[in-house]
Amino acid sequence: MQQRVEDLKRLFGQVHDLNAAANVLEWDQETYMPDGAAEARAHQVATLRRLAHECFTADEVGTLLESLATETQTLDPGTTQASLVRVGRRDYEKAVRIPASLVAAMAEAVARGKQAWREARATNTYAVFAPHLERLIELNVQKAEALGYNEHIYDALLDQFEEGMQASTVEAVFNALRAELVPIVHAIAEREIPEDNFLHQRFDTQKQWDFGLEVIKDFGYDFRRGRLDRSAHPFTTAFSITDVRLTTRLDEQYLPTAFFGTLHECGHGLYEQGIDLTLNRTPLADGTSLGMHESQSRLWENLVGRSRVFWKHYYPRLQAFFPEQLAGISLETFYRGINRVRPSLIRVEADEVTYNLHIMLRFELEQSMLEGRVAVGELPERWRAKMEEYLGVCPETDADGVLQDIHWSLGALGYFPTYAFGNLMSVQLFEQACLDLPGLEDQMAEGQFDALLGWLRTNIHQYGRTLQAAEILKRITGEDLQAAPWLAYIREKYGKIYGAL
């Protein structure tokens, strides 16, 4: 058996290297590549991805996985060998179930769809994107049928991003969330709005950069195994556990963009850097799900970075960077300013409180489209109605409404809910960390995060994909994904800013 495990690792290692090389090229494309190289780069990435897919779906891999599946059955499922075979097999089956013709059709539809989406958004013409969306939905239905599902067609698509999660569970959690959150958001909209003009001034970008860097170093992000660069859309990518890259976007006229974006990506990066090194070059060397990944970014961005105790330590530091801009702005005013809640049209600009409503709306529309309950032509109207109902605001243009996100044009349906899972889980996990680590708040108020990072590494990061997200959450908190802790946190925190909610 040992020889065959080694053979499997060798093959997985090759697949990993090809994908990592493609990741390097994609990272470069978003950071330093000259525009003229776009077409050549698209070919290079496509070739590497195709080779990786061919290597991974080779008969040799299937045969090895098949024979090892029986033999590893008696092993503890937590061992690397058993996990490697179990997770490898799941990935393999998904990869071979989707016929090559469908993969090609999807790639073509995405290429066309992305272009149409850009044009539709720029000219505010939904009709330009609609036929492409229709095609992408049709292909997603075919994909879901190929992957298979028990209950809802949505399950198959969701499973690509959040393994084991069911649409019915999402629905139950979202229903509980919506019932309490909509009235909270409507109540906040009626209250006095905290001042935040001071955040909209000229803030030297080099100083913004330096301050962000200082904070993520304190968080424990390892610059010997990573780096931070600029890009139009912030992201995190990993080429190996020993090379995890972050990017951020700088806005000279608005302080929070770069700072919270940097903390967010750092949260993703800390997760990737914390995976056990013995899992390197295997399919286990990755975050276990998009939801768990997002829980890590949200934890550092919101529960740490937007907390009062955090700024007790860092506000004087920030004032030292920007003495003119922040002169006369008290810690309390600053804290309330960065936590201002404003029901708005655009998801990526949404605050901590309203964000989940943007996600619920997308989840509901995706489900309706996949099940054929809403036609693509009706989508803009449905979008406006739901925005009005949930957030009390209504987009005047489709560019600010149904056309705002790139995800559907990429054929990614089933992806959005993972953002909300991340928000909810971040609170469930952080509360347990506070219970397990007495004195955590005092440490945060001193700018010390070793204990928190250590706790996250021990309980979450090190496992990579060895454990599924739901298992990790259950092990740590004894609970499944829930809306109640997040709602309680929001009531408590924002009740203090806006008055009882």
Ligand code: ZN
């Ligand atoms: Zn994220």
